[in-house]
Amino acid sequence: MSLWTLFVTASVPVLESFLITALGSYLALDRVNLLGPDSRKHLNSIVFYVNTPALIGANLAETITYDSLVKLWFMPVNILLTFIVGSIFGWILMKLTRTPPHLRGLVLGCCAAGNLGNLLLIIIPAVCEESGSPFGDADTCETTGTTYASLSMATTDSSSTSSHISYTEPLLSIEDNVDQCEPPRNVSEGDAKMTCLGKTKEWMVMVNEKLNLKTVFSPSTIAVIIGFAVGIISPIRNLLIGDDAPLVVIDDATSLLGDAAIPLLTLIIGGNLVKGLRVGGIQKSILIGIIIVKYVAAPLTGILIVKGAVKFGFVSNDPLYLFVLLLQFAVPPAMNLGTITQLFGQGESECSVIMLWTYIFASLSLTFWCAFFLWLVA
Secondary structure (H helix, E strand, O other): OOHHHHHHHHHHHHHHHHHHHHHHHHHOOOOOOOOOHHHHHHHHHHHHHHHHHHHHHHHHHHHOOHHHHHHHOHHHHHHHHHHHHHHHHHHHHHHHHOOOHHHHHHHHHHHHOEOOOHHHHHHHHHHHHOOOOOOOOHHHHHHHHHHHHHHHHHHHHHHOHHHHHHOOOOOOOHHHHHHHOOOOOOOOHHHHHHHHHHHHHHHHHHHHHHHOHHHHOOHHHHHHHHHHHHHHOHHHHHHHOOOOOOOHHHHHHHHHHHHOHHHHHHHHHHHHHHHHHOOOOOOHHHHHHHHHHHHHHHHHHHHHHHHHHHHOOOOOOOHHHHHHHHHOOOOOEOOHHHHHHHHHOOOHHHHHHHHHHHHHHHHHHHHHHHHHHHHHHO
């Protein structure tokens, strides 16, 4: 397959994605106001609680088996490595640019956290549908590729709580609470037990609030659990999956809901980027550094990691699986960083500018890296 064919195959889905992104940005402009802040908030809630879990659960249930679980074990490790690599490069960038203290967490987050869910769900099925794709049958490729992207999204979503913790105050230590449980001298033994139980209950409530366990068991994570259960447990799979399954209508309805997730996610991304046009600037060296980290340093490091994993037998030589693993190192920053900065009230305007420019450069970077990765795994 010629390099030009691979380039066209890679560029078409990226251009399609960014055309829909541009439409989302247009709809979010003040003079149009069809996708304003309130509309995006409500639409995002529907996608988060309905469409995305449906997409993830349906694709996992249809494709996951015990054998495929053995092959997919490296993906969570690869995602962890993207965070580690990005954090290292982010720390170096902060030292070189002398990043102001109030922006250090934002810069580190932009370098470490990538859009490992939404963007992969958009790009990978589109690549599979291209005639020049090296991944074989388009329908099989799309289903399997969406499964890989769904697992990537759910893994990233499950670990997002650590990003929230990094912006919050450190947790109180257990020892501090144990000390607080020491009863006063003049209190009876029964009252002392009640006092200690009360303190322990307060500490558990505080830990729950700090860790935000709802983010750990988010709809996407629950969809992964259900998808794995349906795919692996044969009696349940026979009831729901397949043309002859008695309850196949449930799977069809779930898939129908999931099909709406990708275009809606793309429109929301475009709408969120508009804010970067309306706020002040950021130190140019920081912005350029983040772009270099995300689109040069991280993908090159990812190639070495994935190739090393193949060489040592950690990963099977499946072209589509390798393509997804490589692409995880080349995506722009995660969009939920904007939500985190809004929540904690620091670096919100700077985050909007970073998101705008990194996603503008992503249209060129993703086209190049997709073509190169296709050539590498073909």
